[in-house]
Amino acid sequence: MISSETGTVNLILVACSQLPIGCSDTEMELNYQNYYKPLAQLADRFPQSAWTIHLGGELLEWVSENHPELTMLLREMIERRQLEPLGGGYYAPVLPIIPALDRVGQIEKLTTALRVRFGTRPRGAWLTDCVWEPSLPHSLVASGMEYVFLDSSQFKAAGVIADEINNAHLTEDEGRVLSVIPIHHRLSDLMRTTSPEEAVAILISDADSAGDKVVVALDEPERLVDHGWLERLLEAINAEPRFVPTTPRTYLRRHGTGGFTYFDCGMDSGSVPSPYGSSSSVSDYAVFRRNLSRMAESRLLYAKMIHVNLLVNQVRGDRERRRAARNDLWRGQCG
Numbered sequence: 001m002i003s004s005e006t007g008t009v010n011l012i013l014v015a016c017s018q019l020p021i022g023c024s025d026t027e028m029e030l031n032y033q034n035y036y037k038p039l040a041q042l043a044d045r046f047p048q049s050a051w052t053i054h055l056g057g058e059l060l061e062w063v064s065e066n067h068p069e070l071t072m073l074l075r076e077m078i079e080r081r082q083l084e085p086l087g088g089g090y091y092a093p094v095l096p097i098i099p100a101l102d103r104v105g106q107i108e109k110l111t112t113a114l115r116v117r118f119g120t121r122p123r124g125a126w127l128t129d130c131v132w133e134p135s136l137p138h139s140l141v142a143s144g145m146e147y148v149f150l151d152s153s154q155f156k157a158a159g160v161i162a163d164e165i166n167n168a169h170l171t172e173d174e175g176r177v178l179s180v181i182p183i184h185h186r187l188s189d190l191m192r193t194t195s196p197e198e199a200v201a202i203l204i205s206d207a208d209s210a211g212d213k214v215v216v217a218l219d220e221p222e223r224l225v226d227h228g229w230l231e232r233l234l235e236a237i238n239a240e241p242r243f244v245p246t247t248p249r250t251y252l253r254r255h256g257t258g259g260f261t262y263f264d265c266g267m268d269s270g271s272v273p274s275p276y277g278s279s280s281s282v283s284d285y286a287v288f289r290r291n292l293s294r295m296a297e298s299r300l301l302y303a304k305m306i307h308v309n310l311l312v313n314q315v316r317g318d319r320e321r322r323r324a325a326r327n328d329l330w331r332g333q334c335g
Contacts, residue, residue: 016053093334097288126148
């Protein structure tokens with residue numbers, strides 16, 4: 001590591017994949033051959049790199065049953081501390097709008113699945129579309145989560161100044177304290193607009209000021225179609241002494257957090273749906289719940305989910321029946 005006077009880039013690379021419920025085996029196999037397998041093999045060829053990976057519950061099930069060799073490879077990378085698994089809701093729900101007990105249940109279900117397959121439990125959670133509400137830390141910490149990622153735009157909206165936006169922050173709800181790490185770049189955006197060498201310069205520019213900074217670059221494997229570009233990027237990262245490839249837990253353990261912040265309701269600015277009418281602003285739609293009042297279909301789905309939740313909680317006697325009903329409810333909560 002070079003002197004902090006010139007700035008270092010603690011680089012966290014995140015790959016997240018949550019497929020919609022009901023994909024066919026043919027679709028899953030196509031995605032595996034085109035995206036998941038090549039990305040895992042590429043990461044394995046660069047042991048100096050560090051990765052954080054999130055696999056949705058159904059994708060994790062399918063891979064374990066159909067391609068256990070990938071599960072074995074990921075486990076080997078975890079054991080040599082090159083890879084950190086990321087938890088979250090098992091069926092990719094939008095966590096703030098499902099009941100608190102379902103939040104905890106879905107997170108713990110994915111935690112158990114990851115521990116069984118990889119021999120370790122996740123300490124961080126992926127939030128679908130980075131949808132955030134201030135009450136989330138209570139459920140996340142109760143589920144054993146220590147950190148989450150939010151878009152850097154959500155840090156700006158919370159009033160975080162420019163000098164602090166490249167650091168992790170703390171937030172809390174009812175005394176449950178959670179670390180929040182900013183997302184700065186999408187690899188697919190860099191891929192579309194720059195060469196790998198230019199992308200490295202962009203990543204380094206986030207650490208021009210003195211001191212260690214954390215820069216998170218993420219994407220879905222399905223968007224990283226040009227693996228030749230990604231391979232050249234990893235080569236350029238390895239050749240740049242200012243980069244310190246790391247995982248979230250390692251970064252937090254070594255550097256801690258840069259401040260305490262209460263984040264507003266919001267979501268990833270790249271995931272905001274198109275407004276239904278010119279009178280609505282993007283900031284209106286960044287508050288996810290407003291979609292329930294403006295989109296009739298979403299409101300009806302939400303009401304049905306709440307109704308089914310009440311029915312499931314009334315099931316008595318037959319544990320297996322109740323467990324199956326709850327799992328079907330959770331599948332229906334897919335974002």
